[in-house]
Amino acid sequence: MLPIPERVRTLAATASVAKLSVDGAPSPARGGVDERGRPVLLVLAGEPLHGVREDAVAAVNLTAMRQLGEVTHPRGLIEVQGWAEAVPEREARAAAVAVAAHSADESLFEALERFGSPDAPRLLRLDVGQVVYLTGQESGLLDADDYLGASPDPLTDTAERVLAHVNGSHRAQLTAGVSRQLGEAAGDVWLWELDRYGATVRVDESLVRFPWPVPATSTLCLETALRGLLCSC
Numbered sequence: 001m002l003p004i005p006e007r008v009r010t011l012a013a014t015a016s017v018a019k020l021s022v023d024g025a026p027s028p029a030r031g032g033v034d035e036r037g038r039p040v041l042l043v044l045a046g047e048p049l050h051g052v053r054e055d056a057v058a059a060v061n062l063t064a065m066r067q068l069g070e071v072t073h074p075r076g077l078i079e080v081q082g083w084a085e086a087v088p089e090r091e092a093r094a095a096a097v098a099v100a101a102h103s104a105d106e107s108l109f110e111a112l113e114r115f116g117s118p119d120a121p122r123l124l125r126l127d128v129g130q131v132v133y134l135t136g137q138e139s140g141l142l143d144a145d146d147y148l149g150a151s152p153d154p155l156t157d158t159a160e161r162v163l164a165h166v167n168g169s170h171r172a173q174l175t176a177g178v179s180r181q182l183g184e185a186a187g188d189v190w191l192w193e194l195d196r197y198g199a200t201v202r203v204d205e206s207l208v209r210f211p212w213p214v215p216a217t218s219t220l221c222l223e224t225a226l227r228g229l230l231c232s233c
Contacts, residue, residue, distance in 0.1 A: 001209065002195055005142055005150035008133045010195070011076040012037050013152040014160065015062035016102045022048050022058050022084070030105055032098040033062065034125065036148055039080050040087065040095045042105055043122045049084060050122055056084045060126055064135075068167065068190045068202070075193070076135035082126040082144070089115050095123045136207060158219045159194040162226065166191045173230045178203065181210065181229070196222065199229055 002010060012033050020029035020041065027048045031041040039060040043049045049056065062078040087095040092115055096108045107121040114120035131142040153159070166174055167190055175189040178201055186203050193200040198211035210229055216222040 001197055002153055005146045006153060008078060008142060009037050009150045010152040010156055011064040011135060012062055012078055013156060015064040017060055018063040019061035022056055030103040032102040034095060034098045038125045038128055040098045040125045042099045042108060043124055044107060045119045058084045058126060079132040080126055080128055082129040084124050085127050087123040087125050092123055153195045155196050155222050158222060163191050163194045177230045199226060
C-alpha cells in the first residue's frame with residue numbers, strides 16, 4: 001500500500017470540496033486542491049470568509065468519490081484544518097485552474113480580472129495546520145509537515161484512466177481473474193483503487209488488496225501488472 005501521507009495526498013488530489021467552516025461556522029464552499037495539497041477556495045462578496053481577517057481558523061472537508069456503474073461511493077474523507085490566507089497575485093491563475101477543475105464558476109474570471117478590488121471575488125487557500133483522514137478501515141491525523149512533505153502517487157493520472165477503462169469495458173475479465181486469485185467465484189467485482197504498489201478490488205461489500213510482485217515504475221509497468229491480475233490463472 002502507499003504510505004499513509006502519500007495515500008492521503010493522492011486522495012486529496014482527486015477530491016472535491018464538500019464543506020467549509022470558518023471559525024466554527026458553516027460557509028459556502030467551492031474550490032479545489034493546489035499542487036501542494038492545499039485547499040484553494042473561491043469566495044464571493046458577502047460570504048463570511050470574504051471580509052474576514054486572513055488568519056481566520058478554517059476547516060475544509062474534501063471528499064474523494066468512486067463511480068461504480070450508476071452508484072457513487074465515498075473512497076475517503078479528509079478534513080484540512082488551518083488558517084485562511086490570500087493567494088498571491090502571481091499564483092492566482094494557477095489557483096483559479098485548481099478551483100475550475102471541480103467548480104467551473106464564472107466568478108473565477110472576475111476574481112482574476114478584478115484581483116484585489118474590495119468587492120471582487122477572492123481566491124484564498126489554507127495554510128495547513130493538520131489533516132484528519134478517514135479512508136476504508138484507516139483513520140488518523142497528519143501534521144502539516146507530513147502532509148505537505150508527501151506527494152500524490154506519480155501514476156495517479158494513468159491509474160484513474162486505466163481504472164475507468166477496466167470498470168467500463170473489462171469487468172468480466174476482472175471478475176474471472178479475481179475469482180481465480182480467491183479460489184472461488186467472486187460476486188459483484190469492481191476495480192476500486194490502482195497505484196504503483198497494487199490494486200484494490202471491491203468484491204460485493206468488501207475490499208481486497210492484490211499487491212504487485214514489484215512496484216510499478218511507469219505507465220507500461222502498471223498496465224502490465226494489472227494485465228497479470230486480469231489474466232491470472
